[in-house]
Amino acid sequence: MSHATYSREREVATEAVLRASKLCTRVFQNLVSASTIEKKDKSPVTIADYGAQAVVNSILHAAFPEDPIVGEEDSVELRENEATLNKVVELANSVVNQPLTSSEVLQAIDLGTYAGGKKGRFWTLDPIDGTKGFLRGEQFAVCLALIVDGQVQLGVMGCPNLPIQLSKPDGERGCLLTAVRNGGAYQRSFAPTSTDTQIHVSSTATTADTQFCESVEAGHSSQGDAADIASKLGITKPSVRMDSQCKYAVIARGDAGIYLRLPVSATYEEKIWDHAGGALLVHEAGGKVCDAKGNPLDFSVGRTLKNNKGVIATNGKLHDAVMDAVGQVLASKI
Ligand SMILES: Nc1ncnc2c1ncn2[C@@H]1O[C@H](COP(=O)(O)OS(=O)(=O)O)[C@@H](OP(=O)(O)O)[C@H]1O
Ligand SMILES: [Mg+2]
Numbered sequence: 109m110s111h112a113t114y115s116r117e118r119e120v121a122t123e124a125v126l127r128a129s130k131l132c133t134r135v136f137q138n139l140v141s142a143s144t145i146e147k148k149d150k151s152p153v154t155i156a157d158y159g160a161q162a163v164v165n166s167i168l169h170a171a172f173p174e175d176p177i178v179g180e181e182d183s184v185e186l187r188e189n190e191a192t193l194n195k196v197v198e199l200a201n202s203v204v205n206q207p208l209t210s211s212e213v214l215q216a217i218d219l220g221t222y223a224g225g226k227k228g229r230f231w232t233l234d235p236i237d238g239t240k241g242f243l244r245g246e247q248f249a250v251c252l253a254l255i256v257d258g259q260v261q262l263g264v265m266g267c268p269n270l271p272i273q274l275s276k277p278d279g280e281r282g283c284l285l286t287a288v289r290n291g292g293a294y295q296r297s298f299a300p301t302s303t304d305t306q307i308h309v310s311s312t313a314t315t316a317d318t319q320f321c322e323s324v325e326a327g328h329s330s331q332g333d334a335a336d337i338a339s340k341l342g343i344t345k346p347s348v349r350m351d352s353q354c355k356y357a358v359i360a361r362g363d364a365g366i367y368l369r370l371p372v373s374a375t376y377e378e379k380i381w382d383h384a385g386g387a388l389l390v391h392e393a394g395g396k397v398c399d400a401k402g403n404p405l406d407f408s409v410g411r412t413l414k415n416n417k418g419v420i421a422t423n424g425k426l427h428d429a430v431m432d433a434v435g436q437v438l439a440s441k442i
């Protein structure tokens with residue numbers, strides 16, 4: 109069966125994510141210092157969040173003026189703070205070809221207010237996913253996905269601090285991951301000459317040989333339950349802890365077998381921009397993604413995954429065993 113290749117969308121999304129990733133790295137190098145970390149000053153990530161959303165949205169809008177965008181950020185607070193706005197404009201203009209005025213930056217950010225839904229096509233953007241990882245100099249990602257009639261068709265993720273090979277943490281860092289539905293999942297480095305290499309999930313079929321990849325934030329996944337699930341699966345290795353959708357990248361590349369994000373509260377609704385691109389990457393690399401009850405993630409119901417609780421991604425071969433253990437441990441809770 110033929111399928112859409114979304115080649116123009118892929119090209120534009122790649123350009124947008126690479127430029128926004130460059131902006132984030134620049135912000136980290138220029139604005140994050142020992143003193144901002146010590147004071148728990150979140151202003152650098154705020155500036156990078158706004159700047160990255162302005163850059164991606166303006167590039168998308170120039171290429172696809174009809175496409176709505178579901179973006180994490182809006183300009184309400186930025187409009188109240190002129191000094192921050194000036195920094196955001198300067199940074200955005202350091203990575204785009206056509207300089208933007210402050211009012212164009214604000215407008216670009218606010219292109220992201222779309223409500224989502226099941227009809228037609230729209231983009232979803234997390235300008236920085238893993239804000240805490242960004243501030244620590246660890247993992248974060250610029251995450252962009254295209255959703256058409258409720259289904260993710262294209263995902264592009266920039267991971268500036270992710271080693272090309274997880275086993276070589278001192279080697280080259282900066283990964284651009286791309287997936288197109290029915291077209292596979294790919295990785296390249298940030299180097300302009302780099303080309304895509306297809307990636308695949310790990311082939312292990314033995315749960316005891318693998319380990320979980322989980323959030324750094326204990327509050328984003330139920331820890332006692334994770335330990336019970338690990339023990340049912342015979343997993344003894346400690347979890348790989350990492351911020352952001354880089355967790356999906358790690359599963360898609362075969363560095364770990366299972367991403368566990370167990371429901372933490374009855375009220376928290378996962379956001380579509382935290383999962384859309386990553387979930388397609390794992391699917392296209394040969395893995396499986398569902399919620400804690402085994403239901404597919406439903407990206408057609410607005411800005412959140414309100415029909416789902418938790419997220420579980422595996423290499424596919426481990427999926428049934430993992431879902432069995434999750435079902436037993438969470439039986440009375442979900
Ligand atoms: N209570 C709760 N439960 C689950 N998820 C939450 C919760 N609160 C926030 N978030 C979202 O988590 C996003 C970051 O997820 P991570 O898995 O990377 O967490 S962490 O980085 O380890 O903290 C983070 O994305 P960013 O804001 O883009 O960083 C949030 O959208
Ligand atoms: Mg996020």
Ligand SMILES: [Mg+2]
Pocket residue numbers: 180234235236237238239
């Ligand atoms: Mg974010």
Ligand SMILES: [Mg+2]
Pocket residue numbers: 180239
């Ligand atoms: Mg946030």
